[in-house]
Amino acid sequence: MKKQLKRQSNTGKDRPRIMAGYNFAYLDEQTKRMIRRTILKAVAIPGYQVPFGSREMPLPYGWGTGGIQVTASLIGPEDTLKVIDQGADDTTNAVSIRRFFSRTAGVHTTTRTREATIIQTRHRIPETHLRNGQIIVYQVPIPEPLRFIEPRAKEVLRMHALKEYGIMFVKLYEDISRYGRIAKAFDYPVLVNDRYVMSPSPIPKFDNPKMDCMPALQIFGAGREKRIYSVPPYTKVKSLDFEDYPFEVERWSRCCALCGSDNSYLDEIIMDDRGSKLFVCSDTDHCNERVAGGYKGNQAESIEEAQISTGTGARKCA
Amino acid sequence: MVATIDLNQMTPGFSDPVFNSQETFRAILGAMAHPGRIVTAGSALDSPHPLNRASAAVCLTLLDFETPLWTDLDSDHMAIGWLRFHCGCPVVQNPSEATFAMITNNDAMPSLNKFKTGNDECPESSTTLIIQTSGLSSMDGKRLSGPGIETFSTLKMEGLTERFWQDRQIQFTMFPLGVDILFTCENTLAALPRTVKVEG
Amino acid sequence: MYVAVKGGEQAIANAHKLLSEKRRGDQAVPELEISQIKEQLGLSVDRVMTEGSLYDRELAAIAIKQAQGDLVEAIFLLRAYRTTLPRFGFSEPIETSRMEIQRRISSSFKDIPGGQVLGPTYDYTHRLIDFALEIPDNGNSETCRAEVAAEAIQNAMPRVADLLLAEGLIEDEATDNDRRPVADLTRDPLELPAERDARLQNLARGDEGFILSLAYSILRGFGASGHPFLGEIRFGEVTVELVPEELGFPIEVGEVSVTECIMFNRFMGSATTSPKFVRGYGLAFGHCERKAMAMAIIDYALRSRELGERSEYPAQDEEFVLFHSDNIQASGFVEHLKLPHYVDFQADLVLMRNRQGEFRDGKKEGRDERELEDEKAAKEAE
Numbered sequence: 001m002k003k004q005l006k007r008q009s010n011t012g013k014d015r016p017r018i019m020a021g022y023n024f025a026y027l028d029e030q031t032k033r034m035i036r037r038t039i040l041k042a043v044a045i046p047g048y049q050v051p052f053g054s055r056e057m058p059l060p061y062g063w064g065t066g067g068i069q070v071t072a073s074l075i076g077p078e079d080t081l082k083v084i085d086q087g088a089d090d091t092t093n094a095v096s097i098r099r100f101f102s103r104t105a106g107v108h109t110t111t112r113t114r115e116a117t118i119i120q121t122r123h124r125i126p127e128t129h130l131r132n133g134q135i136i137v138y139q140v141p142i143p144e145p146l147r148f149i150e151p152r153a154k155e156v157l158r159m160h161a162l163k164e165y166g167i168m169f170v171k172l173y174e175d176i177s178r179y180g181r182i183a184k185a186f187d188y189p190v191l192v193n194d195r196y197v198m199s200p201s202p203i204p205k206f207d208n209p210k211m212d213c214m215p216a217l218q219i220f221g222a223g224r225e226k227r228i229y230s231v232p233p234y235t236k237v238k239s240l241d242f243e244d245y246p247f248e249v250e251r252w253s254r255c256c257a258l259c260g261s262d263n264s265y266l267d268e269i270i271m272d273d274r275g276s277k278l279f280v281c282s283d284t285d286h287c288n289e290r291v292a293g294g295y296k297g298n299q300a301e302s303i304e305e306a307q308i309s310t311g312t313g314a315r316k317c318a
Numbered sequence: 319m320v321a322t323i324d325l326n327q328m329t330p331g332f333s334d335p336v337f338n339s340q341e342t343f344r345a346i347l348g349a350m351a352h353p354g355r356i357v358t359a360g361s362a363l364d365s366p367h368p369l370n371r372a373s374a375a376v377c378l379t380l381l382d383f384e385t386p387l388w389t390d391l392d393s394d395h396m397a398i399g400w401l402r403f404h405c406g407c408p409v410v411q412n413p414s415e416a417t418f419a420m421i422t423n424n425d426a427m428p429s430l431n432k433f434k435t436g437n438d439e440c441p442e443s444s445t446t447l448i449i450q451t452s453g454l455s456s457m458d459g460k461r462l463s464g465p466g467i468e469t470f471s472t473l474k475m476e477g478l479t480e481r482f483w484q485d486r487q488i489q490f491t492m493f494p495l496g497v498d499i500l501f502t503c504e505n506t507l508a509a510l511p512r513t514v515k516v517e518g
Numbered sequence: 519m520y521v522a523v524k525g526g527e528q529a530i531a532n533a534h535k536l537l538s539e540k541r542r543g544d545q546a547v548p549e550l551e552i553s554q555i556k557e558q559l560g561l562s563v564d565r566v567m568t569e570g571s572l573y574d575r576e577l578a579a580i581a582i583k584q585a586q587g588d589l590v591e592a593i594f595l596l597r598a599y600r601t602t603l604p605r606f607g608f609s610e611p612i613e614t615s616r617m618e619i620q621r622r623i624s625s626s627f628k629d630i631p632g633g634q635v636l637g638p639t640y641d642y643t644h645r646l647i648d649f650a651l652e653i654p655d656n657g658n659s660e661t662c663r664a665e666v667a668a669e670a671i672q673n674a675m676p677r678v679a680d681l682l683l684a685e686g687l688i689e690d691e692a693t694d695n696d697r698r699p700v701a702d703l704t705r706d707p708l709e710l711p712a713e714r715d716a717r718l719q720n721l722a723r724g725d726e727g728f729i730l731s732l733a734y735s736i737l738r739g740f741g742a743s744g745h746p747f748l749g750e751i752r753f754g755e756v757t758v759e760l761v762p763e764e765l766g767f768p769i770e771v772g773e774v775s776v777t778e779c780i781m782f783n784r785f786m787g788s789a790t791t792s793p794k795f796v797r798g799y800g801l802a803f804g805h806c807e808r809k810a811m812a813m814a815i816i817d818y819a820l821r822s823r824e825l826g827e828r829s830e831y832p833a834q835d836e837e838f839v840l841f842h843s844d845n846i847q848a849s850g851f852v853e854h855l856k857l858p859h860y861v862d863f864q865a866d867l868v869l870m871r872n873r874q875g876e877f878r879d880g881k882k883e884g885r886d887e888r889e890l891e892d893e894k895a896a897k898e899a900e
Contacts, residue, residue: 056600181872
């Protein structure tokens with residue numbers, strides 16, 4: 001009876017077309033409710049990792065199951081989804097996750113950062129400034145910033161509870177005394193809202209400053225580790241450092257070979273076996289947008305597109 | 319108690335549970351991520367008296383058999399029957415056992431510290447309060463600041479007692495412990511998570 | 519010239535087509551039928567059902583076929599399907615003392631009421647490849663038919679542990695009546711310290727290889743209490759009962775075959791508790807003896823805290839064992855290293871180049887004596 005009454009009008013006219021036999025966005029409604037409640041608590045306690053009943057997904061753990069569960073609980077027919085991996089929309093895992101949502105939720109997808117309402121990402125924050133109203137969902141492998149200093153869950157729980165982050169600063173200081181710098185290039189720990197030390201996920205530390213007072217809502221999903229956490233818009237996010245060793249980001253002496261950008265994160269491409277290299281933007285949308293706007297790098301003419309080889313056909317090469 | 323539910327008088331829940339709850343959740347999330355921002359929810363609902371449409375929509379979206387609810391309504395009230403029927407949530411007598419609380423009469427509301435405020439290791443295990451107000455506007459009122467707010471925002475919630483604001487002030491100093499609050503009025507709602515500093 | 523890689527979607531689709539082709543293999547060879555897998559690769563089916571946490575021989579067999587016999591991949595398929603299934607209710611605990619026995623042995627006693635029933639077993643087979651199996655004989659051969667015993671196996675066989683219980687020599691594990699909800703790791707995250715129900719569920723779902731090796735480490739010396747005794751291992755069919763809300767009494771909903779293992783371990787007593795034998799418990803779907811035994815050994819090892827014993831070895835470390843036992847989590851995370859990581863590697867490259875630069879500069883300014891000595895020694899060696 002209960003089900004019938006609820007279900008009788010469950011056939012809206014504008015429902016998107018989705019894969020038969022599965023609920024909208026794959027997850028069942030009870031699971032979505034549980035994840036939604038978790039997300040709200042995560043927003044209410046910035047930087048704190050909220051445990052949740054992460055489900056087994058049809059994609060492997062470590063391949064974005066946390067981000068996928070968060071996105072699946074957020075997404076609706078009005079949304080436009082962008083999925084990136086390493087900053088690029090066309091990396092294999094980004095393609096695979098985007099396809100998962102087109103199949104299970106039938107939503108619009110885009111590669112344009114500006115057009116997206118939800119951006120699911122692995123390892124990068126787009127170069128284009130995110131605006132208020134957008135949501136960025138990070139895929140997180142190890143949500144616990146203290147894990148590699150203290151692997152015991154019970155111990156680190158106490159440290160977070162007491163805001164006792166001494167071991168983290170000791171570790172960072174050891175780096176400085178041994179190597180002259182903090183030896184963390186990505187997944188560089190941050191302090192959120194002056195309370196919780198948080199893992200920003202394995203983004204390069206180059207991206208850390210973008211998190212500070214970001215107008216967009218940031219949500220982090222760790223499926224295998226069963227944690228969700230968040231940074232609300234306009235929230236203070238500080239990369240850990242010392243007065244005499246302030247936090248600094250990577251710099252390149254070169255510009256993007258395609259669009260000439262001198263302030264974006266660059267990928268290094270090895271061109272041949274003699275060590276020739278090329279530097280191009282990791283954020284493909286940002287780069288394309290600049291190229292479309294007339295910006296040019298020093299090798300813009302010598303670029304050609306190719307298909308990823310699957311072994312069935314020959315790779316197109318110049 | 320479940321047997322007293324009169325199906326003939328029962329108003330329906332969401333017309334499309336999947337999409338209506340998704341839409342409502344995004345409204346709640348928008349409110350929670352931007353404390354003080356007023357959003358709309360449940361506009362098309364026929365909510366059972368005395369629940370307003372926004373409160374009813376929040377319940378349909380977030381409550382189920384895993385979320386014990388405390389409310390100030392009498393246990394045989396029709397609105398409780400409606401909540402039990404559509405959400406399947408257990409109704410508890412003690413506010414300290416509740417994951418959600420529905421407050422319809424602000425004058426008689428229990429002190430905030432009677433609800434779950436979480437503990438140091440699990441600050442998330444705290445009650446989310448849904449407080450019905452007689453008016454909600456952002457024209458003037460309290461000055462809010464904190465995460466989710468660029469500089470400050472203003473929110474006026476009608477009909478809350480001075481004692482409530484004193485309680486809230488005490489809880490604010492307990493961060494990360496504390497309750498999170500959704501204020502509702504007709505088909506609108508605004509959020510006051512524990513992080514937010516309230517002045518004025 | 520730089521070649522920008524595009525067209526990932528098509529590449530993935532092509533890769534999956536190639537996989538289907540590979541799975542099918544030589545088209546001249548008849549395609550495997552699901553019934554063949556179910557009947558002739560039954561132990562694979564049993565393992566996939568156990569670690570996949572879903573009792574469905576048909577689905578497990580399809581998963582094995584789909585995964586080209588990669589059992590971890592098949593377990594993953596079954597798990598992912600399982601999450602989408604609605605829950606109708608919770609069954610009553612199965613009663614293994616009423617099992618329809620196919621095999622049952624105890625190594626703690628020479629003879630036991632109901633007898634030692636060898637049943638189908640690889641024990642005492644000589645591991646010589648049977649070349650007769652190379653050519654199918656379509657069941658004509660007499661060698662694959664066993665004779666029927668003159669006497670039927672008893673219907674109810676008392677569990678060996680219950681016999682010791684009557685004498686007060688073993689801990690009483692009578693079901694507690696508090697009826698608190700049984701842990702379910704597929705719905706809630708694992709919390710530490712974990713109760714025994716959560717631990718047993720974790721071990722049952724855990725990777726056979728991992729659990730087995732940990733059990734081996736206990737027996738080999740990385741475990742405090744030494745040698746456990748196999749109280750009993752039994753394999754057979756049990757009925758599953760459910761109490762529907764509206765009826766209020768149990769009804770039979772089906773039958774499953776399970777392997778149950780109980781290990782006896784010495785507990786020498788403490789200031790407050792009398793000395794006695796305590797149990798390690800293992801249970802698996804189908805016929806999975808190795809798994810059930812290993813599970814029973816680890817179950818006991820993880821009881822060290824509750825028994826007030828020292829916990830100093832890896833297999834007794836609850837957090838270490840429970841957080842690393844799941845092969846779906848483990849393989850997902852290990853294999854995620856195949857995903858592109860070039861952004862992070864770039865960050866490390868920048869860091870490493872800076873660090874190397876500093877290292878070289880430092881050397882020019884003044885190398886320490888040990889470095890100079892090392893260099894001298896290296897030259898002399900040449």
